Amino acid sequence: MWRGYDAIDGLDQNVSLATVLGLGLAEGGMAGEAELRISDPENGIEMTLDDAALSTLDQQSFETSTIWTDRVQQFAGPSLLAILNHAGITEGTVRLEAANDYAITIPVAELSETAPIVANRIDGEAFSLRQKGPLWVAYPYDSKDAFQSEEVYARSIWQLVAVERVAPAP
Numbered sequence: 001m002w003r004g005y006d007a008i009d010g011l012d013q014n015v016s017l018a019t020v021l022g023l024g025l026a027e028g029g030m031a032g033e034a035e036l037r038i039s040d041p042e043n044g045i046e047m048t049l050d051d052a053a054l055s056t057l058d059q060q061s062f063e064t065s066t067i068w069t070d071r072v073q074q075f076a077g078p079s080l081l082a083i084l085n086h087a088g089i090t091e092g093t094v095r096l097e098a099a100n101d102y103a104i105t106i107p108v109a110e111l112s113e114t115a116p117i118v119a120n121r122i123d124g125e126a127f128s129l130r131q132k133g134p135l136w137v138a139y140p141y142d143s144k145d146a147f148q149s150e151e152v153y154a155r156s157i158w159q160l161v162a163v164e165r166v167a168p169a170p
Contacts, residue, residue, distance in 0.1 A: 034120045034134040038087045040165035045087055051120055051134070057082045060117045062140040067153060068132070075119040075138045081111040083118060083163070093167040096137060099129060099159040105166065106155055115139050115147070118160060132158035 034051040057078035065072045084094065090108065097103040119138045120126065127133035136158040139147040146152070 034126070036083070036118070036135055036160065037162040038083065038089070038164075039162070040087070040089050042165065042168065043088070045089065045165075047087060049083065049086075051126070054078055054083070054118070054120055057086055058113075060114050061121075062114075062117075062143070064138070064140045064142045066138070066141055066156070068158075072142075073122050074124065075117060075136070075140075076121040076124070077117045077119040077135075077138075079111070079113050079115065079117050080106075080137060080163075081108070081113055084108060084111070089165050091168065092165050095162075095164045095166045096155075096157050096160060097162040097164070098157050099161050102157060104155050104157060116155065129159055135160040 034054060036049045036054065037047075038049065039046045054077065059076060060079050061074055061076035063072050063074045084090070093105050093107050095103055095105050116137045116139045119136045120134060122131070122133070122136075127136075137156055137160055139152055139156060141147045141152070
């Protein structure tokens with residue numbers, strides 16, 4: 001009896017489906033390894049921090065709602081300021097870039113030890129590109145009216161991949 005394909009064709013289809021599903025997972029279906037490139041071309045600083053390195057820095061956490069999610073969640077990770085200090089960047093302006101090339105700038109003077117953080121955990125778990133991870137610049141939005149502004153929302157970059165010092169202090 002003819003089935004419309006032979007065993008070899010069926011195998012090829014199964015392998016192709018497995019390959020497609022595997023690629024889908026690699027592109028964000030599962031929590032990926034956090035990796036953040038940090039640079040300061042003027043001072044010759046170039047480094048990459050993985051999840052383990054980020055976890056060695058002072059950790060901050062808070063519970064907050066966001067305009068992008070449907071419930072209050074706990075965000076945890078080092079502050080952006082702690083990351084910059086670790087890299088030797090203490091002044092000027094930094095450019096933050098996402099995986100999709102979205103980018104914003106923030107003066108270092110506007111950062112604090114507690115906000116924003118570079119969250120690498122939500123509700124205690126690593127999170128994937130599909131979930132806005134594995135790194136998300138987050139503020140405790142519910143704690144202050146000042147954190148509920150268009151400027152702060154624009155700075156709340158998810159899928160963060162790079163931070164570069166682009167201007168010295170004035």
